[in-house]
Amino acid sequence: MIWGSASEFFAMGGYALYVWGSYAVTSVVLAAELWLLARRRRTLLARLGRSLNAARNPSQ
């Protein structure tokens, strides 16, 4: 094991801001992309479903 303790790990030899700043922003950006992709699909399917129902039941 290369780290003496957990605090040593999080300190990253004094480079915590740079190392964790890189990893944090990358995680946030990737999570945001996946969330946006899931939302796009959800809203699209809901819209397609609504227009399909409207075409089948024109009286409503």
Added chain:
Amino acid sequence: MAFRIWRFAAPQVFYPIAGKMIPWFMAVAAVLAALGLYIGFFVAPTDFQQGEAYRIIFIHVPAAWMSMFIYLVMAFWCAVGLVLNTRLSFMMALALAPTGALMTFIALWTGSLWGRPTWGTWWVWDARLTSELILLFLYIGFLSLHAAIDDVRRADKAASLLALVGAVNVPIIYFSVQWWNTLHQGASVSLTRAPSMATTMLAGMLLMALAAWAYSIAASFMRVRSIILERESDADWVRNLSEVKSP
């Protein structure tokens, strides 16, 4: 022809196949990233010059590689679309662009956070950094031009031309550290000579690169499936999809 690969160029054939492959690529990405991060943070030694700051490499290099590679794949599909006029090619190119832009942003962001402790500056207008920034603008330009034209077919063609012209920037990024005297270091890994880094560092970086590949494939497949549904929303096969009938 025993194996008709063109069959997969039909959106209604590709849509369910991509859907089945997404969870697998996501799982592979998660496993490889977990392994790569474990090696990167708990096995790879401290760098004797840069201390712990070098651990940014495990996202910086894979993201930078993906940013260039995705652009080439995108330009390839643009070329296929322009020559063969295949619908799915343009959709694939459009699906790749946002993920490529994201990878470019990550490469620039992590590079900036790496440059500050090692070079003493967040940003410098050297050839490598400037050409990578131009890559981000090319992705944004591709997406903006596509969004600005109402007619989808014309948008596909115009944006594809832009993507193809911009492809000249990718070799410029890659060779910038050789062609110009840059602050950015040269390649640590190349096909022609032994890598200039510790084996465990290299292993962590390559695992993260493979994870970035799997993630990018999964994300662009997710996006292309939405694009297919949007563009084919009037087709019978879309109306008959179980997820459309009962969302």
